[in-house]
Amino acid sequence: MAPQETDAVILVGGKGTRLRPLTMSAPKPMLPTAGLPFLAHLLSRIRAAGMQHVVLGTSFEAQVFSDYFGDGSSVGLEIEYVHEVQPLGTGGGIRNVASALRHDTVMVFNGDVLGGTDLRKVLDTHRANRADVTLHLVQVSDARAFGCVPTDDDGRVTAFLEKTPDPPTNQINAGCYVFNREIIEAIPAGRAVSVEREIFPALLNDGARVFGHVDSAYWRDMGTPEDFVRGSADLVRGIAPSAALPGTPGESLVLPGARVDPTAMLVGGTVVGRDAVVGAGARLDGAVLFDGAVVDAGAVVERSIVGFGARIGARALVRDGVIGDDAVIGVRCELLRGARVWPKVEIPEGGIRFSTDV
Incomplete structure (x- = not known):
C-alpha cells in the first residue's frame, strides 16, 4: 500500500468557537500560524508522506479554503472540496466525502491538530495488521483530560473510554485515522454521526480489526488560545515539524x-x-x-x-x-x-x- 494510493481527508468544518473572537473572521484551520494558514502545515506533512489526493470536508466559511488553496497545485497536491450543508459530526463528515474518494485506503485528519508523527509508519501499521481501521494514538503524561484508548499486546484496540480520573492507559486518540474505504461507505449517510462514540465502539462490538499505531510524537490540539499560542511558538522554534515553515527555527x-x-x-x-x-x-x-x-x-x-x-x-x-x-x-x-x-x-x-x- 503506497502512500500515493491513499486518499487524505481533512475535516475542516468546525466553527472554532473556543478561539473566538479570532474565528469570527476566518475558519480556525486558516488562522495564521507561524506565518501560514494552519492548514498549510498539515498539507505539507501529507505531501511529504507521499500522498497526493486530498479531500477537504468543509462547512463554515467554505469558500475561504478554495480561494486560498485552489486545486492544490500551488502546494504540490490535488485538492477537492466537499461541502457539509448541515453539521454531521466527525463520522457524518467522513461519510459525506465518500463520493470524492479514489482509493481503497483513506487517511483522515482532524483539521485542528498539530502533529509530528511519521504518517508513512501509520500506514505501514495499518497494512501489517490487515486492519479495517487504524488509529494514531499518542502517549501523554496525563491522560485524565482526554478520552483514552487501550490496546492489547498485539496493538489491537480493546475499548474507547471517556475522560476518567484514573485512566488505565496514557494512550489517547490523536485525531488521525486510517480507514478501509468500505468502512466509510458503511457509515450512515445524511445524519450526524460521532466516529468516536458510535462508529468505533460499534466496530469493536462487531469484531472488526481495529488497531492502534502508538507513539510519543509531537501532538497538540490547537482548539484553545493557549494551545494555539504554544503550537505556533513550537513551529517557530522548530519543536513542532513543518516542511512549509518559512525560514529557519529561532x-x-x-x-x-x-x-x-x-x-x-x-x-x-x-x-x-x-x-x-x-x-x-x-x-x-x-x-x-x-x-x-x-x-x-x-x-x-x-x-x-x-x-x-x-x-x-x-x-x-x-x-x-x-x-x-x-x-x-x-x-x-x-x-x-x-x-x-x-x-x-x-x-x-x-x-x-x-x-x-x-
Whole structure:
C-alpha cells in the first residue's frame, strides 16, 4: 500500500468557537500560524508522506479554503472540496466525502491538530495488521483530560473510554485515522454521526480489526488560545515539524513588510505578521501578531494573540489574552488571565481586565 494510493481527508468544518473572537473572521484551520494558514502545515506533512489526493470536508466559511488553496497545485497536491450543508459530526463528515474518494485506503485528519508523527509508519501499521481501521494514538503524561484508548499486546484496540480520573492507559486518540474505504461507505449517510462514540465502539462490538499505531510524537490540539499560542511558538522554534515553515527555527519569526524597532525584544517563538509594527522597547514573549497589528513603545505582550489590524498602546500589558481584529488597547492598559477583546472594541487608557470578554 503506497502512500500515493491513499486518499487524505481533512475535516475542516468546525466553527472554532473556543478561539473566538479570532474565528469570527476566518475558519480556525486558516488562522495564521507561524506565518501560514494552519492548514498549510498539515498539507505539507501529507505531501511529504507521499500522498497526493486530498479531500477537504468543509462547512463554515467554505469558500475561504478554495480561494486560498485552489486545486492544490500551488502546494504540490490535488485538492477537492466537499461541502457539509448541515453539521454531521466527525463520522457524518467522513461519510459525506465518500463520493470524492479514489482509493481503497483513506487517511483522515482532524483539521485542528498539530502533529509530528511519521504518517508513512501509520500506514505501514495499518497494512501489517490487515486492519479495517487504524488509529494514531499518542502517549501523554496525563491522560485524565482526554478520552483514552487501550490496546492489547498485539496493538489491537480493546475499548474507547471517556475522560476518567484514573485512566488505565496514557494512550489517547490523536485525531488521525486510517480507514478501509468500505468502512466509510458503511457509515450512515445524511445524519450526524460521532466516529468516536458510535462508529468505533460499534466496530469493536462487531469484531472488526481495529488497531492502534502508538507513539510519543509531537501532538497538540490547537482548539484553545493557549494551545494555539504554544503550537505556533513550537513551529517557530522548530519543536513542532513543518516542511512549509518559512525560514529557519529561532526565537522569533518576522514576516516580510513588518517593522520592528531595534530596541524591541522578541522571544519565545513570537510571530510578527506582515506589515505589523513593533515599537521601541516593546517586549513580545510567545506572542502571535497577525498582519497589520501594532504594538506601541514599551508595551509587553506575553503568550497572547493580537488580531488583524489591532493595536496595543504604549506601556500596555497583555498576558494570556486574545485581542480581536481592529481592537484598540489603550495606553497603560492591563489585560490579564485570559481576557478576550472583541473586534473593533476600544479599551480606554489605564483600563484593567481579568478573564473576561469585552
